[in-house]
Amino acid sequence: MPQLRAGLALGIALLVIGITGVWLSMIRLDRSPPANQEQTAVLDWISAQLSEELPRFQLPDHYGQMHNSTDWQDNVVLVNVWATWCEPCRQEVPLLVELQEGYGAQGFMVVGIALDDPAAVEKFAQEYDINYLSLIAAVDDPQVLDQLGSAALGLPHTLVFDRTGAQVDFHLGLLTAEVIHPVLHPLLTESTDFDPLAP
CATH class of the missing domain: 3.40.30.10 (Glutaredoxin)
Structure with a gap:
């Protein structure tokens, strides 16, 4: 059980880091949405979590x-x-x-x-x-x-x-x-x- 919790915590931390990276990239690059597939996929995932x-x-x-x-x-x-x-x-x-x-x-x-x-x-x-x-x-x-x-x-x-x-x-x-x-x-x-x- 502790190993499972640690794994979940690590997964959430990596996801937060990825989302933060997208956000920071938008600030650096004229605050425009990123165009590459990986970053677009992250934004699509965020959208799916919202209503x-x-x-x-x-x-x-x-x-x-x-x-x-x-x-x-x-x-x-x-x-x-x-x-x-x-x-x-x-x-x-x-x-x-x-x-x-x-x-x-x-x-x-x-x-x-x-x-x-x-x-x-x-x-x-x-x-x-x-x-x-x-x-x-x-x-x-x-x-x-x-x-x-x-x-x-x-x-x-x-x-x-x-x-x-x-x-x-x-x-x-x-x-x-x-x-x-x-x-x-x-x-x-x-x-x-x-x-x-x-x-």
Whole structure:
């Protein structure tokens, strides 16, 4: 039994080291997703551990008003897990604002979940003119983080859910227009002049 426990502990430690290596490689390489097969397989494994469907939860915004994820049914939902102290998180906020503005009329929602202090998030939201739903989660809140990922996974990270609530995409690291536009376009059937890839 001690040998079995030691083996399991070693396996978990190696897995954590591998995931950490992927995360660090993304920071060094312009914070873009790794392209080789081994690292892609690790990201696929991470995605599989998270919720396959948009989980049901209630969280407050930075004003203290509660919001229920069941209210987002029939929408394409992009959930972005972030924090104000995270530099890549700050860099991608203008893109999220553009996505909400450009696609919002088509039943698309950006939902930010900040692992942060409400006062810091409120100040940040005003500074960056955030136009999407910005919620607050405790760093140890299991109702959300077990299904959407914690800071230990790496920040920022983004999940996309289709209109049925199924998870269709997971991205670890800085989100770019080149990454997200091909994901959202097939899910949003109405024609639009908005193009996040345009200069």
